[in-house]
Amino acid sequence: MTAYLPMGREERREMLASVGVDLDHLFDSIQESQRLKNTDFSGLQKEGVSEFEVVERLTALANLNKRTDDYDSYLGAGFYDHYQPAAVKHLISRTEYLTAYTPYQAEISQGTLQAIFEWQSYISRLSGMDVSNASMYDGASAAAEAALMACREKRLYKVFVSAGMHPEYIETIETYCHAAGVEVEVGALNEAGQTVEFPAEKGYAAFMVQSPNFYGVVEDLSLVVEKAHATGALAAASCDLISLALLQRPGDLGVDIVTGEAQALGIPMSFGGPGVGYMAVTQKLLRKMPGRIAGETVDRDGKTSYVLTIQAREQHIRRERATSNICTAQALMATSATIWLALMGSSGIRDVAEQSAAKALYLQEKLLATGLFENTYDSPVFREFALTAKGDLDLNKLNQDLLAEKIFGGLVVDDNRWLLAVTEKKSKQAMDKFVETVVRLAKAQ
Amino acid sequence: MTMLKDTPLIFTKGSKSFKSSYIRPLDVEMPDLAAYYGDSYRAELPDMPNVDEITAIRHYTNLSNKNFSVEVGTYPLGSCTMKYNPKVNEDMAALPGFANLHPYQACETVQGSLELLHDLELQLNDLTGMDAFTFQPAAGAHGELTGILLIKAYHEDKGHTKRDTIIIPDAAHGTNPATAAMAGYKVREVKSNEHGLVDLDALAEVLGDDVAGLMLTNPNTLGLFDCNIDRITQMVHDCGGLCYYDGANLNPIMMQARPGDMGFDCVHLNVHKSLSTPHGGGGPGAGPVGCKDFLEKYLPRPVVVKEDDGYTLDYDRPHSLGMMRSFIGSFGVLVRTYAYMLRNGVEGLKEVSEGAVANARYIMERVKDYYHLAYDEDCMHEFVISSAWQKEKYGIDTNDIAKRLIDYGFHPPTVYFPLIVHEAMMIEPTETETWRDLDALAQALIDIAKECESNPELVKGAPHGTPIARPDETRAAKDQILTCTD
Amino acid sequence: MTTVKEDRLYAKTHEWVEVEGNVAAIGITDFAQDQLGDLVYAEAEPVDIDVEIDDLVGSVESVKMASDLYSPVAGKIIESNESIEDAPEQINEDAFGTWFVKIEMSDPSQLDGLMDAEAYKKFCEEESA
Known part of the structure; x- marks a missing residue:
C-alpha cells in the first residue's frame, strides 16, 4: 500500500528514464553490505493498511482509555483542564498554520510571524516582563534553559532551586545542569509550604522558585527577588499564566527570568503533550535568551512587517557557542494559546482565574469539613491544594475506589498527601458529589 | 478566493463593553480574593483587549492567508522534509480518548495510549535497527541532546572521565555542535573530502582517547550517502567512542538501510520530517530517541513497559539520565506518527x-x-x-x-x-x-x-506581489521591537 | 578595498592591537567589519577580568553573522568601551578608531606572535582568494 505517493513505480521509472537515470540504481551509493536484509520485524506489518483500518485501530485504542470528559477529574500537578472555545481548534486547524515550517521566508510567513509577535506581547503583558521568546518545548525544559541562561549571564555555575517546584521540573533542571557542569542545590519549603530560606552567600547564578508552587501555594516573589539580588544572583520564577490574571506580575516584583507551561490556556491535555513552554526576561538579558524571537520592522516600501530577529544568539549562526541548541519552538501551540487569549479577553481570563481560585477554596473547605484531612500547608493557594490524610486513611486505595465511581482523585504525593486541582469547568454539583463519595469510601476502608 | 487584508495587531481591536462568555457562570460563593491573597493580589485586569469572536476569527483567518504551507504548494525546503501531512492523522490525535487524558492518570485508565506507545516503539526499532526508545524529546534538537546525554551517561557510568570531545563533520547542522556544547563537550570538526563525505584520514587524525563520540547525519547535509559508514563507525568504536545518528535525513533510507546496522549506537528521529507529522509553523514536533540494548538503562524516565497484566510506566530506573522535560512526551504528535507507520508498513515506507x-x-x-x-x-x-x-x-x-x-x-x-x-x-x-x-x-x-x-x-527585485517584500532585518535587530507597546 | 593601519599589530582572527607602553588596545579590523556587514550589536567584556591568550574579550553581530574577539595577549582588562553597545555602527564607520577593551599586559613578549601591517595585508588577500 503506497498511501501518500502520487506516482506508481512504473511512472517513477519512466520519469527517471527521461533524464537518463535508472530506478533500479537509485540506491547504488548504499553498499550491498549495508542494505536492509532483515525481514523479521516485531512491530511493523509488511504491508500498510487502508485509511479505514487506521481509523478502526486507533479508535479501538482510544476507546480503551478513560477520559477526563467522561470521568470527574481532580488531577492537576502541571497540566490543567481549562475550557477551549470551539473557535480555537478551527483556527489552528487551518492548514496555513498547521503545515508551514519555521518562518524563514518572511514574505510568505507573515501569518505565523505576526501570531508569534502577538504571543510574545501577551506573554510580556501577563508576566510584566520586557521581552518574551517565541515559546519553548514545555514548562520544565523552559525552567532548565532559564538555569543555564542565568549561568551564562553571571558566569557562575551553581543554582538554587526551591523544593516547591514541580518535581519533574527539578529533575529536568538537574539533567540539563549536570550536562553543563552546573551544580543544583535544592532548598526546602517551610511549614507553610513557602520558600523563605535562601542561601546568603555569593556564588549562585539564580534562585529559582515556582508560583503557585507544586502544592498550589502562592510564593512571595518579592522575597525571592530581594534574597537573590542581595547575593548577586538572578531571580527566576516558573509561573502559571492564568494565575497572573489575578496575582502580582513577576516582572513588577523585579523577577529577572519568568518561565512556565502555557498548556492551561485551553490546550488539550493529550496525555502530557504537546503543550507549550514560555520564557520572558528583562531587556538586559535579551541576548542571553534561547529560542526564536519575532520582531517588528518595515519592508522596502515601509510596510510594517515581522521577521525572526536577534538570530546571532542561535545555533545556525553560532554553532557550539549558541545560547542553546533549540531551533523549533511550539509555534502551533503558542498560536493556539494566543487565540485563546484573544477570545477570552481581559475579562474572560480574569473570570477563569477567579473561578479557579474560588472553586478550589470551596472544595478545600468542604473536604476539610469532612474531618478526614488536614491542610498540608496553611497558605493562600491557587486552583490547587494539598491535603494530608488523617489517621490511617489510605489515599492510594481511596483513589482506586474512586475510579470505580468514575472519578480521577487527586495525585497522591509521598503516600499521605493528596494534591487536588479544579478549574472553572468544575461545577458545584460535581464537587458536592465528589466530597460525598470520598466520605462514603473512606468510611468503608 | 483569498483576499490579502491588512491585519493590524489584535491589541488594536476589541471594545470596552464586550465581554466573552465561554465559561459557565460561577456557581459557588465568590470569596474576598483581595483579602485572601493580600500583597500577592493584583486589582487591575490584565492589559489585554476584549475581542468578539467574529473579529478574532477574521483576524486569525486573514493572518493565516499570509502564510505559505505544504497544502498551498511545493515546499522544497532542504533538510526539512516538507511532505504532505495526512488529514486522518489529525483526526486520530483529536479523538477524545487521546486528547482528553491527563498525564497522571493511573496506568490502568490509559491502556490504549500505553499500548500505542509500546507498539510504536517496536515499529521504530524495526525502522532504525535499535532496541529501545524514549518518547520524551519534544523536537529534533531535544532528541539530539538526549542522544548525546545517553553517550555521556554511558561514559560516566564506565568511569571514562577523559572523554570530553565530540566529533562533528564540517557539513553538519548547527544544532550538532550546539548540542554537544550544551552537553558539556568540546567540539572537534572533521573535514569533508572532495566527494562531500567524511574524510577517513582526517577522521583518523581527530580520533583519540579523549573522544566520547561522533554525531553524524547519513545521508549528510549534501544529500549524499556515506558509503564508508561501516568503517567510520568502526573507527570511532575502536577508539572507545560511541556513534550517534542524527535522524534529520532518514526519509530516503527508510527500510532500505538502518542506522543500527551501520554501527550507530543511538539515534533520534524527526517524526515531523520523515514520519509526516505537521510542522505547525515551527513546532510541535517530536524527537524520539532510540538506542542499542547496552544504552537502554540510561534512557530518560519513564519508559513504557509491557507486563503480563497490561502496560505500565516505569519510573524506577536508577541509571536513567533523568528527565528531559515533564511527563511522557508529546503524545498527540506520536499518535499521528503511529497512524503513519500503520498506513505504510514495511513496503510502504520503502x-x-x-x-x-x-x-x-x-x-x-x-x-x-x-x-x-x-x-x-x-x-x-x-x-x-x-x-x-x-x-x-x-x-x-x-x-x-x-x-x-x-x-x-x-x-x-x-x-x-x-x-x-x-x-x-x-x-x-x-x-x-x-x-x-x-x-x-x-x-x-x-x-x-x-x-x-x-x-x-x-x-x-523579487518577490513581487507578496504581502510584504524584503523586510529590513538590520533595523529589526537594532530597534528590537519585540512586543506590542500600544 | 578595505584599509590596514601601519601602526597596529594584527591577529589571524582579525583583531588589531595598538600598543602604548604596557597597555594593549584591541579592536576588529576594517576587513573584519566589511566581512560582517552592518553591525547590529557589539559588546566588550567588562573591566577587572583576567584574560589569557585567546580568551573572549568582546563580540559583534550582524544580522547573519556573529563573531567573537579573542585576546591576542594575556593580562587584565583595565578599560572597556561601553559606547559600542549603544552604537555598533561606529565600528562599521571607523573600525580602527573603535577599541573594545584595553588590556594591561602581563607578558608583552607575546606581541611577537602577531603580524605587522604588511603581513596582515597578505593574509587578507589569501583569505579572500
Whole structure:
C-alpha cells in the first residue's frame, strides 16, 4: 500500500528514464553490505493498511482509555483542564498554520510571524516582563534553559532551586545542569509550604522558585527577588499564566527570568503533550535568551512587517557557542494559546482565574469539613491544594475506589498527601458529589 | 478566493463593553480574593483587549492567508522534509480518548495510549535497527541532546572521565555542535573530502582517547550517502567512542538501510520530517530517541513497559539520565506518527524512500546545467546547487533567486546551508510531489537562471506581489521591537 | 578595498592591537567589519577580568553573522568601551578608531606572535582568494 505517493513505480521509472537515470540504481551509493536484509520485524506489518483500518485501530485504542470528559477529574500537578472555545481548534486547524515550517521566508510567513509577535506581547503583558521568546518545548525544559541562561549571564555555575517546584521540573533542571557542569542545590519549603530560606552567600547564578508552587501555594516573589539580588544572583520564577490574571506580575516584583507551561490556556491535555513552554526576561538579558524571537520592522516600501530577529544568539549562526541548541519552538501551540487569549479577553481570563481560585477554596473547605484531612500547608493557594490524610486513611486505595465511581482523585504525593486541582469547568454539583463519595469510601476502608 | 487584508495587531481591536462568555457562570460563593491573597493580589485586569469572536476569527483567518504551507504548494525546503501531512492523522490525535487524558492518570485508565506507545516503539526499532526508545524529546534538537546525554551517561557510568570531545563533520547542522556544547563537550570538526563525505584520514587524525563520540547525519547535509559508514563507525568504536545518528535525513533510507546496522549506537528521529507529522509553523514536533540494548538503562524516565497484566510506566530506573522535560512526551504528535507507520508498513515506507530519492534525482538532473552543482554525485533525497555562477556573472545572490521562486508559486529551498558550499541552495522535493509538480519546479529554476541573464533587476527585485517584500532585518535587530507597546 | 593601519599589530582572527607602553588596545579590523556587514550589536567584556591568550574579550553581530574577539595577549582588562553597545555602527564607520577593551599586559613578549601591517595585508588577500 503506497498511501501518500502520487506516482506508481512504473511512472517513477519512466520519469527517471527521461533524464537518463535508472530506478533500479537509485540506491547504488548504499553498499550491498549495508542494505536492509532483515525481514523479521516485531512491530511493523509488511504491508500498510487502508485509511479505514487506521481509523478502526486507533479508535479501538482510544476507546480503551478513560477520559477526563467522561470521568470527574481532580488531577492537576502541571497540566490543567481549562475550557477551549470551539473557535480555537478551527483556527489552528487551518492548514496555513498547521503545515508551514519555521518562518524563514518572511514574505510568505507573515501569518505565523505576526501570531508569534502577538504571543510574545501577551506573554510580556501577563508576566510584566520586557521581552518574551517565541515559546519553548514545555514548562520544565523552559525552567532548565532559564538555569543555564542565568549561568551564562553571571558566569557562575551553581543554582538554587526551591523544593516547591514541580518535581519533574527539578529533575529536568538537574539533567540539563549536570550536562553543563552546573551544580543544583535544592532548598526546602517551610511549614507553610513557602520558600523563605535562601542561601546568603555569593556564588549562585539564580534562585529559582515556582508560583503557585507544586502544592498550589502562592510564593512571595518579592522575597525571592530581594534574597537573590542581595547575593548577586538572578531571580527566576516558573509561573502559571492564568494565575497572573489575578496575582502580582513577576516582572513588577523585579523577577529577572519568568518561565512556565502555557498548556492551561485551553490546550488539550493529550496525555502530557504537546503543550507549550514560555520564557520572558528583562531587556538586559535579551541576548542571553534561547529560542526564536519575532520582531517588528518595515519592508522596502515601509510596510510594517515581522521577521525572526536577534538570530546571532542561535545555533545556525553560532554553532557550539549558541545560547542553546533549540531551533523549533511550539509555534502551533503558542498560536493556539494566543487565540485563546484573544477570545477570552481581559475579562474572560480574569473570570477563569477567579473561578479557579474560588472553586478550589470551596472544595478545600468542604473536604476539610469532612474531618478526614488536614491542610498540608496553611497558605493562600491557587486552583490547587494539598491535603494530608488523617489517621490511617489510605489515599492510594481511596483513589482506586474512586475510579470505580468514575472519578480521577487527586495525585497522591509521598503516600499521605493528596494534591487536588479544579478549574472553572468544575461545577458545584460535581464537587458536592465528589466530597460525598470520598466520605462514603473512606468510611468503608 | 483569498483576499490579502491588512491585519493590524489584535491589541488594536476589541471594545470596552464586550465581554466573552465561554465559561459557565460561577456557581459557588465568590470569596474576598483581595483579602485572601493580600500583597500577592493584583486589582487591575490584565492589559489585554476584549475581542468578539467574529473579529478574532477574521483576524486569525486573514493572518493565516499570509502564510505559505505544504497544502498551498511545493515546499522544497532542504533538510526539512516538507511532505504532505495526512488529514486522518489529525483526526486520530483529536479523538477524545487521546486528547482528553491527563498525564497522571493511573496506568490502568490509559491502556490504549500505553499500548500505542509500546507498539510504536517496536515499529521504530524495526525502522532504525535499535532496541529501545524514549518518547520524551519534544523536537529534533531535544532528541539530539538526549542522544548525546545517553553517550555521556554511558561514559560516566564506565568511569571514562577523559572523554570530553565530540566529533562533528564540517557539513553538519548547527544544532550538532550546539548540542554537544550544551552537553558539556568540546567540539572537534572533521573535514569533508572532495566527494562531500567524511574524510577517513582526517577522521583518523581527530580520533583519540579523549573522544566520547561522533554525531553524524547519513545521508549528510549534501544529500549524499556515506558509503564508508561501516568503517567510520568502526573507527570511532575502536577508539572507545560511541556513534550517534542524527535522524534529520532518514526519509530516503527508510527500510532500505538502518542506522543500527551501520554501527550507530543511538539515534533520534524527526517524526515531523520523515514520519509526516505537521510542522505547525515551527513546532510541535517530536524527537524520539532510540538506542542499542547496552544504552537502554540510561534512557530518560519513564519508559513504557509491557507486563503480563497490561502496560505500565516505569519510573524506577536508577541509571536513567533523568528527565528531559515533564511527563511522557508529546503524545498527540506520536499518535499521528503511529497512524503513519500503520498506513505504510514495511513496503510502504520503502517506497516512500524510493519516491523521495527519485524526485530529488529528477530535479537535480533537470537543473544541473543551469546552476553549479556543488558535488556532482548521485544524490539521495536532496541535493545542493549553488548560484555562484549567477553571483559572479550578474551579481545575483542566492537570496534573490530564492525570493524569485516565490513569484513562481514555490517555497524557496534552504539557502546558505550547508556552510561549506558558497551561495548554497538545498533542494528537497519529498516523495509526495507529482511528476507535474516536479516539472513545474524544475522549469521555474531554469527560467530564473535565464532571467538572471536577461533581466537581472527582475530577480533582484523579487518577490513581487507578496504581502510584504524584503523586510529590513538590520533595523529589526537594532530597534528590537519585540512586543506590542500600544 | 578595505584599509590596514601601519601602526597596529594584527591577529589571524582579525583583531588589531595598538600598543602604548604596557597597555594593549584591541579592536576588529576594517576587513573584519566589511566581512560582517552592518553591525547590529557589539559588546566588550567588562573591566577587572583576567584574560589569557585567546580568551573572549568582546563580540559583534550582524544580522547573519556573529563573531567573537579573542585576546591576542594575556593580562587584565583595565578599560572597556561601553559606547559600542549603544552604537555598533561606529565600528562599521571607523573600525580602527573603535577599541573594545584595553588590556594591561602581563607578558608583552607575546606581541611577537602577531603580524605587522604588511603581513596582515597578505593574509587578507589569501583569505579572500
